[in-house]
Amino acid sequence: MKKVLAMVFAAIMLFSFTACRDASAGADNGDYKIGIITGTVSQGEEEFQAAQAMLNKYGADKIITATYPDKFSDEVETTIAQVLSLADQGAKAIVFVQAVPGAIAAIEKTRETHPDILFVCGVAAEPPREIAAAADVVMLVDEIGMGTTVIEQAAKQGAKTFVHYSFPRHLGYETIAARTALFKETCAAMGIEYVEATAPDPTGDAGVSGAQQFIVEDVPRKVAEYGADTAFFSTNCSMQEPLIRSALEQKAVYPQQCCPSPYHGYPAALNIATDGHEGDVQYMLDQIAAKVEEGGNTGRMSTWPLPVNMLMVQAGVEYAIEFCEGNTEGRYDEAKFRAAVDKVAAEYDASATLSYYADDEGEVDNFYMILCDFYNF
Secondary structure (H helix, E strand, O other), X not given: OHHHHHHHXXXXXXXXXXXXXXXXXXXXXXXXXEEEEEOOHHHHHHHHHHHHHHHHHHOOOOEEEEEOOOOOOOOHHHHHHHHHHHHHOOEEEEEEEOOOOOHHHHHHHHHHHOOOOEEEEEOOOOXXXXXXXXXXXXXXEOOOOHHHHHHHHHXXXXXXXXXXXXXXXXXXXXXXHHHHHHHHHHHHXXXXXXXXXXXXXXXXXXXXXXXXXXXXXXXXXXXXXXOOOEEEEEOOHHHHHHHHHHHHHHOOEEOOOOOOOOOOOHHHHOOOOOOOOOOOHHHHHHHHHHHHHHOOOOOOXXXXXXXXXXXXXXXXXXXXXXXXXXXXXXXXXXXXXXXXXXXXXXXXXXXXXXXXXXXXXXXXXXXXXXXXXXXXX
């Protein structure tokens, strides 16, 4: 009943918004704006650059941007104020990526005075069912689904062994634990030896530098023990740079990062300059491929062909345009949203697979988990 009432309410609000417009003028009369809120460059460069790309593409008369503070956990009120500011500037839709803690509070506060605003959230950091109830559309990388796709990719690259670097704190996370179980299950089904390797926790006494040094020293040991047809994966972001560099040096297999993106780990590991090419994904892919070829490891290293956080921002904007121009059935139109994701993925010559978030209570039909295909270097 609540869902029906919510849909009726959404339809009423959309009608009241579109009915007052000049039907003959359509979207070209410039009577709507779309707000985008992201992290700063230091917190989320991919999302920030994607927002700037949307601003350049559609212009300041359609796109307005804002950033949440770097210390977002301690400055929730600032995040709320930034979202409210976008609404007060005339935004009819707001794309929020990453939807950091405080996003739900910001949405609820904004809707007190702007109840008809569309909210599209990506990289949701708050409880799934709660953010799905607050926002209209939610997106998150399908970390659990990677438990199958990463092993399948490693097998295609010739892996006979799969080394999983993690530590007790991460293995205690529900999604990582579920993905680890799938890693083991998929390895067994494909005849790949699974090796659980305990690495130092970067938040421990050794710090990030200690964890990175461990990777530098341990990868050659593992290759000496299992051979070069060994795939490596780590659950920690700070370990990606030394893992990429070591895999290349050892001519081992590296299917993807914990957070798949051409920008994650690869530029620093391979000394790729990004100045003047910010947000240029194809440039980055080409540079990585050249470095991998130079290192004699072509076909054994990969990532996703697009930064998934960029996809979330851009698809969110494309969907918001459809909403603002009156082309959606209410605030949540599954067909239009899926079309927006497909459109953006195609611009990267890639594809994205969407599935619903599901838990013990069932599926959440406006919360999407995203998997992308691989770009093999």
